[in-house]
Amino acid sequence: MRYFILGVTEARDATGGVLPLGGARLRALLAVLALRPGRAVPVGELVDGVWGADPPYDAGAALQALVGRLRRVLGKEAVDSDPGGYRLAAGPDDVDLYVFEKLAREGAAQLEADDPRAAARTLREALALWRGTALVDLPGGDHGVRPEAQRLAALQHRIEADLRCGVTHSLVPELKELTATRPYDEPFHALLIRALRAQGRQADALAAYERTRRTLADGLGVDPGPELVALQGQLLTATGPGPPPGGATGPAAPAAPAAPAGNIRPRLTSFVGRERELAVIRADLDRSRLVTLTGPGGSGKTRLAEESAPPDAWLVELAPLDHESALPGAVLSALGLRETHLSTRDDRTSAQDNPTARLVDHLARRPMLLILDNCEHVIGAAAALAETLLTRCPGLRVLATSREPLGVPGEAVRPVEPL
Template sequence: MRFGVLGPLTVWDDEGKPVAVPGTKVRALLAALLAYGGGPVSADRLIEDLWGERLPGRPAGALQTKISQLRGALGRDRVSYRAPGYVLRLDDGAVDAGRFRTLLEQARADADPAARAAVFTEALALWRGPAYADFADAAFVRTAAAALEEQRLTALEERAEARLELGEHGPLADELSALVARHPLRERLRAAQIQALYGAGRQSEALASYRELSTRLAEELGVDPGPALAALHRSVLTQSLEPPAARPAPRLLLRPLPRSVYPPPHRQPHRL
């Protein structure tokens, strides 16, 4: 059985077919157990997550009902109690978020920019929408969802840097514009966009992007761009920026990951 949290909460059986988990509270219970890494999670914690201040008449009994319903959907041995709380049994590679992180590690260990970009693309293709999308307003998934979103953005930045090494400046410059607009204060992302614009022969746009970031940082945070970005700006200004070189680290051979059963969205290479 596989679980998807990189988008709406989804469960698949071993053949990749969706498994129905009926009821909003039952789905919330599953989301909570996944957000806590499978548990153990105390009954009090789960009751607060599911009902907050609007407690049912018999909270412990109501939780037991939801536990029973979740066991009915997933199998009785999938959810158990082990002091100090409830545990969701997860097989190796059972959660798409875990496979996402494993692929990121594999990509970062590869010195070949083409291979690195391809594995980052494979990892990003696991995303079907915002993490825990159908529980975005729930406090119990907020920390886990925010951590995953940060990992996703970092992966997008690292893939962009790999593509810069491959000389894909023109397409990358166009694709990064929308991402920079959504995350205008991320300096690493902005640096990739500036390098792509410059490499595509769009020096004035590269300089304008730096000015826009500098203004935003000053107005919103009261700080200047970091030293690395300032140095990049000087290189663009003096037309002395050299193309990024591939990392000299040796290539590591990793054991291939098993084929994923998570149904990915349309796999469009290099799409940001």
């Protein structure tokens, strides 16, 4: 026998057939018993659960009669008499609420273990058990509050899992509906903004943030929380400054030469079979400003890095370097900033002669993803340069490939398995 209380209370036999419970009080009695499967429920709690604040004059006798009716539907052995109460002959695995809780915990653990595909499957299975409002047959309106909070947490985890898997085509409409019905639920607003950003819709993501800010201010008189504020900062960094408010007020300034947008070369071959790794790396880059792909030579780290990066990323190939001191200059060359500079003896200590200072000056003013490829033989210099640039250039992110981690604070290390 299986019992269902995530919606109108139901009992189903071994073949899945729904048994005719009849009236609301019989359903309420079964719901109270199913909340404590296999354990005795005192008569007083059963009376409260069935009649609420309006019990009958002889509540004990009325309850006994109701239990008799329930036994005729479920079978005599389904409800046992215990001293001072009654017990449903069932276990947690026979009640949908406890099956849901078990699956929700399992899915959250899979997500924590960075297995979003498994988490999404498990959490969908958990959420499919819901058929309506939990414990809707019990008198009063607060019995389903805790299960509903658990459902929303599982739903949030499932959407997070889909985002990490790169499944965004259906998320935006779903999240728009969720945020419309739950206007003060900041985690769902944050997920909507992230889903829009994942689709490359930066302007829509900023507009969603602004709507959320106004909703919170108008309805609650509060500002957005840290997660939303951090997302807005990332979006503003990614989009860069806009035109001055109110338009130009003087003669137009000469247009600056357009800087080349990235140096990732188009590949002539397709890239298949590593969709999970791509989704995970992109999620890592959303959470950390330094991500290092580690693994043995030939495991495909470089190609994964290039495929994970946006088209405007810059790749620096470090394999040809024969000395660590050449690394800052190699980055300058990759960015197209290496130029002939004639200096006198007096100005050789200027910033123009310091490649790291020139990099900081260039990168501090713009958002960018920098790929440092094959760091292992210049690992010390790569770590030092990455830490310096990340500390002084707030819009910079670094994706490194190496046979070993860089060891920089805040680094997210992603091992790459051999093909």
